[in-house]
Amino acid sequence: KLPTEQYRPVYHFTPLNTWTNDPNGLFYKDGVYHLYYQNNPFDNVWGHMSWGHATSKDLVHWQHLPVAIPEINKPDTTISIFSGSAVIDPQNTSGFGQKGKAPIVAIFTGDLPKQKKQAQYIAYSNDNGNSFSLYTGDPVIDINRPDFRDPNVFWYAPSNKWIMAVSLVHEHKIRFYGSENLKNWEPLSDFGPAGYTGHDWECPALFQLPVEATANGKENAKLSKWVLLVSCWGTKGPYMQYFIGEFDGKTFHNDNPADLDLTVDDGDCFYAAIPWHLGMNRKTLLGWLVPGKVDVNPWRGQMSIPRDLSLRRTPEGIRLYQRPAALISKNLSRQSKGKKISLTNISLNNNSFHPVSSTGNNKNTQMGNAYWAEATIDVNEAQKAGFNIAQDSLNNNKVVVGYDAEKQLLYVDFSA
Numbered sequence: 001k002l003p004t005e006q007y008r009p010v011y012h013f014t015p016l017n018t019w020t021n022d023p024n025g026l027f028y029k030d031g032v033y034h035l036y037y038q039n040n041p042f043d044n045v046w047g048h049m050s051w052g053h054a055t056s057k058d059l060v061h062w063q064h065l066p067v068a069i070p071e072i073n074k075p076d077t078t079i080s081i082f083s084g085s086a087v088i089d090p091q092n093t094s095g096f097g098q099k100g101k102a103p104i105v106a107i108f109t110g111d112l113p114k115q116k117k118q119a120q121y122i123a124y125s126n127d128n129g130n131s132f133s134l135y136t137g138d139p140v141i142d143i144n145r146p147d148f149r150d151p152n153v154f155w156y157a158p159s160n161k162w163i164m165a166v167s168l169v170h171e172h173k174i175r176f177y178g179s180e181n182l183k184n185w186e187p188l189s190d191f192g193p194a195g196y197t198g199h200d201w202e203c204p205a206l207f208q209l210p211v212e213a214t215a216n217g218k219e220n221a222k223l224s225k226w227v228l229l230v231s232c233w234g235t236k237g238p239y240m241q242y243f244i245g246e247f248d249g250k251t252f253h254n255d256n257p258a259d260l261d262l263t264v265d266d267g268d269c270f271y272a273a274i275p276w277h278l279g280m281n282r283k284t285l286l287g288w289l290v291p292g293k294v295d296v297n298p299w300r301g302q303m304s305i306p307r308d309l310s311l312r313r314t315p316e317g318i319r320l321y322q323r324p325a326a327l328i329s330k331n332l333s334r335q336s337k338g339k340k341i342s343l344t345n346i347s348l349n350n351n352s353f354h355p356v357s358s359t360g361n362n363k364n365t366q367m368g369n370a371y372w373a374e375a376t377i378d379v380n381e382a383q384k385a386g387f388n389i390a391q392d393s394l395n396n397n398k399v400v401v402g403y404d405a406e407k408q409l410l411y412v413d414f415s416a
């Protein structure tokens, strides 16, 4: 039996003592981030899929709340609550609101293993997302398919409609639907196959972002683009791709050739990520980190560090950029104040990275088993420079944090 809690991350979300995979239903209201997650309420392995629930004001400290949408068990069938999204409905377009308050509406896939069917369901909450009632007209979209899942919904103001992106998993297509009330949905268009089609397409998300800077670094505030994220377990394991283009309220037009495969994350565990919509120009992405071989106890599965998203012009075209959510850095650096360990002039010698000769401003601070490190890396001559933050003495695997001067990228590489 593994020692309890030994590998519990300090600032990644983990369920207390159960299983998680995909983040679901992310919404932000009254200064609180709501996170639902694919959860087995009874065990730390996949099964009995339900929406677990937790909230946070700072994306570091999470309050664990009761399961928000449990698996539905009827005498003749079981409906698992698969991945999806949640929206705040301020105009009460759904009619689910009470006493003039905006309801929260969850849109998710009901998975019926006996019937080999996946269909889209909705449920509503009038207590701030703590508990949900299933809509009596469910399912709201049923096209009699076994591989039709992960609806992601947002409000599209120009046509006063809700738009849903949902996956036709084996066809490698994302289908868009439109609705005025979240109950009646009309098909709008299909996108795909395109990009990487080597595996199932799951967990789409479509959103708009401003393009931050032109090639010469000048702001171009007016230009914005639409980003479509698609998760597709690749040959190497979890893989996420994205497309950049335009959305006209009905159709997504890819700016790039259909065979261009743009990667969200080069690691081997970031998956099923969807964003918190924090305003027109602010999206913070949260993904599931697929568990590796090392066993943990008593929970299993964890979320990524939330990432603030932006689009930038590069010589190759417009690309998606991600950085750890500003809110996290603010909170962790504040928390770690006062307990400082200073390390200066660390020199590193290994084959893949140039030694760091000047680490001028290193401040390492211990927080339990986590460290907050601020480092100045001198990359005047080196193209890449960095330091190891973990090393496995058995087979010499390392986790390297580094800066690539040529690409202007900070990276974390655990394939070293």
Ligand code: FRU
Pocket: 021, 022, 038, 049, 082, 083, 084, 109, 149, 150, 202, 203, 272
């Ligand atoms: C992605 C996924 C989704 C599905 C959910 C079920 O990891 O396969 O497509 O809705 O997990 O837990």
